[in-house]
């Protein structure tokens with residue numbers, strides 16, 4: 707996965723530039739399923755006030771901890787956590803899910819999103835970095851073939867799928883109608899779009915699409 711997730715179009719730099727990380731100041735990011743922490747390390751290096759908690763499975767965390775640059779030891783932490791269970795880090799500013807949901811079917815992706823809810827404070831952001839399937843005929847045949855191949859591969863390997871923008875909006879809304887989809891960016895050269903969802907608090911009304 708480290709090989710895959712640092713390949714062309716998947717470099718951490720797209721995440722670094724694709725969200726207003728400076729807006730959260732000394733805040734905390736929880737990098738859910740963050741593997742060896744390449745994205746969190748890049749974020750911590752670019753934004754010296756940020757704190758990142760990288761969560762993954764026990765074996766992954768064990769190796770990842772040994773590779774953390776020492777100068778980041780006070781701002782990047784690793785934690786074992788199963789993302790199907792309740793999120794233990796409460797009240798973080800951002801819960802980042804990069805390349806986590808696309809290899810799970812809707813039923814499981816919804817469980818992953820719902821497991822975040824007990825931890826969310828008013829204004830917490832859920833930042834989801836994933837491929838957004840293009841409308842048929844809107845990109846080159848070459849790009850379209852790559853997207854559709856990935857979609858089929860997800861079905862074959864994981865009974866999952868790549869999602870178009872309506873699928874993503876429906877997924878967040880089905881997970882909980884209080885999730886507010888704020889929009890997405892497609893950084894140039896990035897295979898993954900950056901979708902922003904926020905949590906308006908427990909009393910908020912149904913899902914609203916702002917842009």
Ligand SMILES: C[S@@+](CC[C@H](N)C(=O)[O-])C[C@H]1O[C@@H](n2cnc3c(N)ncnc32)[C@H](O)[C@@H]1O
Nearest residue numbers: 707711739740741762763766787788789804805
């Ligand atoms: C496709 S990789 C993405 C890694 C990283 N977010 C990135 O973008 O480079 C999916 C990650 O989810 C982790 N993972 C799989 N099942 C998990 C679970 N139940 N709880 C926590 N992490 C899990 C894997 O170990 C892997 O690191």
